[in-house]
Amino acid sequence: MNVNPIQLFDAESSTYTYILAAPGSNEAAIIDPVDHHWERDLAHIERLGLKLAYILETHAHADHVTSAGKLRALTGAMAAVPSGCGISPAELQLRHGDVIRFGAGEEIAVLHTPGHTGGSMSYVWRDNVFTGDTLLINGCGRTDFQSGSAAALYDSVMNKLFRLPDDTRMWPGHDYKGQSVSTIGWEKRHNARLANRSLEQFVELMANLDLPRPKLIDVAVPANRNLGLPHGA
Amino acid sequence: MNVNPIQLFDAESSTYTYILAAPGSNEAAIIDPVDHHWERDLAHIERLGLKLAYILETHAHADHVTSAGKLRALTGAMAAVPSGCGISPAELQLRHGDVIRFGAGEEIAVLHTPGHTGGSMSYVWRDNVFTGDTLLINGCGRTDFQSGSAAALYDSVMNKLFRLPDDTRMWPGHDYKGQSVSTIGWEKRHNARLANRSLEQFVELMANLDLPRPKLIDVAVPANRNLGLPHGA
Numbered sequence: 518m519n520v521n522p523i524q525l526f527d528a529e530s531s532t533y534t535y536i537l538a539a540p541g542s543n544e545a546a547i548i549d550p551v552d553h554h555w556e557r558d559l560a561h562i563e564r565l566g567l568k569l570a571y572i573l574e575t576h577a578h579a580d581h582v583t584s585a586g587k588l589r590a591l592t593g594a595m596a597a598v599p600s601g602c603g604i605s606p607a608e609l610q611l612r613h614g615d616v617i618r619f620g621a622g623e624e625i626a627v628l629h630t631p632g633h634t635g636g637s638m639s640y641v642w643r644d645n646v647f648t649g650d651t652l653l654i655n656g657c658g659r660t661d662f663q664s665g666s667a668a669a670l671y672d673s674v675m676n677k678l679f680r681l682p683d684d685t686r687m688w689p690g691h692d693y694k695g696q697s698v699s700t701i702g703w704e705k706r707h708n709a710r711l712a713n714r715s716l717e718q719f720v721e722l723m724a725n726l727d728l729p730r731p732k733l734i735d736v737a738v739p740a741n742r743n744l745g746l747p748h749g750a
Numbered sequence: 751m752n753v754n755p756i757q758l759f760d761a762e763s764s765t766y767t768y769i770l771a772a773p774g775s776n777e778a779a780i781i782d783p784v785d786h787h788w789e790r791d792l793a794h795i796e797r798l799g800l801k802l803a804y805i806l807e808t809h810a811h812a813d814h815v816t817s818a819g820k821l822r823a824l825t826g827a828m829a830a831v832p833s834g835c836g837i838s839p840a841e842l843q844l845r846h847g848d849v850i851r852f853g854a855g856e857e858i859a860v861l862h863t864p865g866h867t868g869g870s871m872s873y874v875w876r877d878n879v880f881t882g883d884t885l886l887i888n889g890c891g892r893t894d895f896q897s898g899s900a901a902a903l904y905d906s907v908m909n910k911l912f913r914l915p916d917d918t919r920m921w922p923g924h925d926y927k928g929q930s931v932s933t934i935g936w937e938k939r940h941n942a943r944l945a946n947r948s949l950e951q952f953v954e955l956m957a958n959l960d961l962p963r964p965k966l967i968d969v970a971v972p973a974n975r976n977l978g979l980p981h982g983a
Contacts, residue, residue, distance in 0.1 A: 521754040525930055528761065557928055564887075564936040566917065654797075684799065695790055697758055703797040 520643050522688060523561060524697060527551040530581040531691045534558060537642050538567050542620035546571040547588065548640060548647050549690060552745050555584040559591065569594040570619040571609075575649025575690055576637040577602045577741040579663060579734040586744030596744055599629070601636025603742045611638060628677050632670020633658030639678060641685075646701065649690040652678050654699045655709050658690070660723050662730075663738065667723035671716050679705050753876050755921060756794060757930060760784040763814040763966075764924045767791060770875055771800050775853035779804040780821065781873060781880050782923060785978050788817040792824065802827040803852040804842075808882025808923055809870040810835040810974040812896060812967040819977030829977055832862070834869030836975045844871060861910050865903020866891030872911060874918075879934065882923040885911050887932045888942050891923070893956050895963075896971065900956035904949050912938050 523536040534554065538545040545567040550558050562569055569592040572585045576599060585596050586606065597609035597617055609617075613629035626641040633650040637658075640647045650658030652674055660667040678687075683702025706712055710722060731737075739748070756769040767787065771778040778800040783791050795802055802825040805818045809832060818829050819839070830842035830850060842850075846862035859874040866883040870891075873880045883891030885907055893900045911920075916935025939945055943955060964970075972981070 521756065523754065523930055524757060526759065526928060528928065554928065561930065564932045565919070566933065566935070686798070695759060695761065695787065697756055697794065699797045700799065702799070 520645075521686070521698075522642075522645060522647075523565070524688065525554065525558065525561065527554060527581060531693050532578075532581050533688065533690060533692065535647055535688060536561060536565075536567070537623070537625070538565060539620045539623045539643075542623070543568050544570045544620040544623075546573060546617070546619055546625065547594075548573045549575055549578070549649070550584040550588055552582040552584045552587070555587050555591075558584065558588070562592070568592075571617055571625075572596045573617075573625070573640060574598045574602070574604060574607075574741070575639065575647065575651075576634045577604055577663070577738050579731045579737050581733065582737050582740045583745040586746035589744065599636040599638040601629075601631070602634065603636070604744060605742065606744050606746070630673035630677055631664075631666065632660055632673045633663075633665055635664030635666070635669070637673075641681065644682070644684065645686045645688060646678065646681055647688050647690075648678060652687065652704060652708075652711075653689045654687070654692055654694075654696045655704070655707065657708070657710050659726065659728055661726070661728065662734070667720040668716060670723075671711070671719045674711055754919070754931075755875075755878060755880075756798070757921065758787065758791065758794065760787060760814060764926050765811075765814050766921065766923060766925065768880060768921060769794060769798075769800070770856070770858070771798060772853045772856045772876075775856070776800050777803045777853040777856075779806060779850070779852055779858065780827075781806045782808055782811070782882070783817040783821055785815040785817045785820070788820050788824075791817065791821070795825070801825075804850055804858075805829045806850075806858070806873060807831045807835070807837060807840075807974070808872065808880065809867045810837055810896070810971050812964045812970050814966065815970050815973045816978040819979035822977065832869040832871040834862075834864070835867065836869070837977060838975065839977050839979070863906035863910055864897075864899065865893055865906045866896075866898055868897030868899070868902070870906075874914065877915070877917065878919045878921060879911065879914055880921050880923075881911060885920065885937060885941075885944075886922045887920070887925055887929045888937070888940065890941070890943050892959065892961055894959070894961065895967070900953045901949060903956075904944070904952045907944055
């Protein structure tokens with residue numbers, strides 16, 4: 518049974534934020550909220566009659582700052598983050614295999630999917646997977662900074678994400694073409710970077726992308742390791 | 751039980767397109783598709799393993815051109831449009847009270863909600879309502895062209911949309927602030943233009959908005975009355 522999340526967009530960094538709400542309870546979780554949208558995001562929580570239980574991060578982002586610390590202070594929700602990302606103020610330091618429970622029997626399963634960063638996690642909820650910057654629609658995250666590794670990303674995708682059922686809906690951390698959602702089955706067959714490519718071919722492809730350094734990285738990563746709060750706060 | 755639609759965005763005209771897909775069948779419907787996104791939208795249908803059964807329009811848009819004719823030709827889906835909008839090539843000319851059936855028992859109920867245009871319709875599917883440009887999140891559509899009428903819009907909202915259950919999720923035809931979804935209950939209590947306002951106050955407010963004429967209106971309306979196809983095609 519597909520229960521889609523609410524998908525919210527930050528046009529500045531092309532980041533997707535997700536609100537997970539399920540039948541039978543008003544408890545909700547939010548994944549990867551963006552700093553300057555905290556009011557918009559709380560307005561969604563309020564309009565939908567929800568109570569925020571968890572704020573999840575897929576990794577310590579380099580292109581935008583999280584609102585996790587702010588939302589935590591305002592709602593009392595708990596911050597749940599990958600244990601390998603150095604986000605020390607978060608209550609819950611997640612490890613592969615953990616399960617987060619909320620609402621009336623809702624479960625979020627935690628998958629460690631390193632590659633974009635060493636600590637990156639993906640989250641599985643019902644028939645949906647939230648892949649952060651590990652797997653994107655018809656693409657994948659870059660692997661050239663923050664303990665990134667093309668070989669690790671290849672392994673995460675092939676041996677974790679692509680082993681989910683084919684009809685699992687895949688919700689990315691970013692999209693630059695107005696695309697909202699894909700499925701694991703489609704990405705397995707068609708993903709331009711990963712489908713029908715060997716580990717060696719993928720590593721070579723990623724080594725030659727020659728991407729510019731993210732403008733915000735020196736500000737965003739330290740800020741995100743503090744849940745987006747000013748240091749000392 | 752809330753089964754959210756897939757929500758797609760056109761950044762140029764801030765238009766939302768919706769894909770409605772339901773458990774138990776691969777049949778889907780699409781509401782208000784935008785011309786230059788036809789490939790993106792078909793890619794979503796394909797990636798999700800869906801088959802398009804219906805293409806719905808909420809009205810003859812003045813700010814963008816529909817891809818309904820193109821999608822119809824490529825998928826064999828039927829075009830279903832408000833009977834009062836002059837969109838003559840569509841198979842189904844909808845009237846208030848009609849029900850569109852697809853998938854495994856899915857129903858879309860048709861509400862005539864004039865005001866933004868004389869023919870505008872809203873569509874109710876499960877616990878969701880798609881309000882086109884009649885009701886927007888914390889706002890409403892303009893009423894100063896195409897048989898628009900502030901008094902008619904007020905009546906549509908108060909006597910049709912606001913009589914839906916409070917927890918009905920409300921998905922607008924546009925949003926200019928990155929907002930995705932609201933609920934009927936919230937809009938009843940807080941909508942900046944409509945909540946706690948009399949008919950007279952609302953009509954006066956709308957008469958004084960002094961909005962510029964939509965740039966595309968002379969192209970878009972005739973095009974949309976032909977499902978976005980070139981005339982003569």
